[in-house]
Amino acid sequence: MQPEKVGKDVVVSLQYKLWLDDGELVEETLADEPLMYLHGHDNIIPGLERALEGMRVGETKKVVVEPKDAYGEYDPEDVEEVSRAALPPELKPEIGMVLTIVDERGRSFDAVLTDMDEDSITLDFNHPMAGERLTFEVTITGLRAPSAEELAHGHVHGPHRH
Numbered sequence: 001m002q003p004e005k006v007g008k009d010v011v012v013s014l015q016y017k018l019w020l021d022d023g024e025l026v027e028e029t030l031a032d033e034p035l036m037y038l039h040g041h042d043n044i045i046p047g048l049e050r051a052l053e054g055m056r057v058g059e060t061k062k063v064v065v066e067p068k069d070a071y072g073e074y075d076p077e078d079v080e081e082v083s084r085a086a087l088p089p090e091l092k093p094e095i096g097m098v099l100t101i102v103d104e105r106g107r108s109f110d111a112v113l114t115d116m117d118e119d120s121i122t123l124d125f126n127h128p129m130a131g132e133r134l135t136f137e138v139t140i141t142g143l144r145a146p147s148a149e150e151l152a153h154g155h156v157h158g159p160h161r162h
């Protein structure tokens, strides 16, 4: 059966635009490539997921999400200085570049290089949208039931995804 409203275990397709508080448009779905996700499985930021609950196909809504319900507050402790001697020799550091750091347990983290001098570089491990209040305009374009496999995995198997 076709679900009527956005709710737990429903596959939701939506179009959205995303603005930051300064008015900058930072993300926008393409007309033929809506975002598709399985509702109720932490696949999107919690503030947006809550706001979509109960929406129907064709409905449009403006949603404002505070940082704590989006990518978290900016944490100044999440910034580290790294000695240049610890860097791979082939790396040419540049401000603004994104580096993937792997820790001793094999987990990887993205960091933005925000500063550097002769001896060291500064890496910011905060999410690029940490501390930002996000304004979305969303339109629900489709709802369907998940396959048994999608439900077991907790995510959607679209044409371009696993």
Ligand code: ZN
Residues within 6 Å of the ligand: 153, 155, 157, 162
């Ligand atoms: Zn899967």
